Every structure is written in C-alpha cells, then in structure tokens.
C-alpha cells in the first residue's frame with residue numbers, strides 16, 4: 001500500500017505538471033493573439049504619438065491644398081514659394097477661415113515651393 005500511495009503521488013505531480021504546461025501554452029497563445037496583430041500591423045491611433053501625428057499630417061494636407069488653390073488663383077509659376085499671407089485666404093480649418101494650423105507636437109511648418117510638399121520639423125510628420 002505504501003508503494004501505491006507513492007505511485008499516486010507521482011501521478012498527481014505529473015498531472016499537475018501537465019496542467020501547468022497546458023495553462024502556460026494557453027496563456028502564451030492568448031498573449032500572442034493579442035500582441036501579434038499589433039506587432040505586425042500596429043494601430044496608428046493606438047500609439048501615443050499617433051493622434052498628434054495624424055493631426056499634423058492633416059494640417060500639412062490643408063497647407064498643400066491651400067498652396068495649390070493659391071497657385072491656381074494667382075497663376076503662380078511652379079517654382080513660386082508662397083508665404084503664409086499668400087495662402088492664408090485658402091486655409092479653411094475648423095470652419096474658421098484663414099487660421100494657420102499648428103503642429104500639436106511643436107513642429108514648425110515650412111510651406112516650401114509649389115513643386116514640394118509642405119513639411120513639419122517634427123520627425124515622422126510628413127506627407128507621403
């Protein structure tokens with residue numbers, strides 16, 4: 001009977017080991033299922049810098065559109081470099097006409113020539 005009790009204990013400890021192993025694998029799978037899609041395709045809005053970056057890129061788009069509109073209206077040559085005052089009438093943000101947008105992360109905008117896209121001095125803030 002002593003041998004049987006010892007055997008039972010061994011079986012119990014093996015079973016415990018298997019349960020822990022299965023729980024470990026399940027836990028790892030859950031972790032991978034949650035983390036892997038974010039790793040492969042990180043959500044832009046989920047990253048802490050995502051929202052100001054998107055807002056900034058939207059600003060750059062507005063500036064670019066204002067540049068184009070200014071060029072059309074004034075028949076400016078393609079190498080022309082408009083100023084903020086030039087494009088101010090063509091900027092329409094948040095329903096307030098002529099508001100010059102600001103980068104949420106303190107970047108400085110450069111309008112640039114008509115042939116170039118406007119830029120922000122903050123790294124990663126750029127029109128594609």
Ligand SMILES: [Zn+2]
Nearest residue numbers: 056103107125
């Ligand atoms: Zn920016």
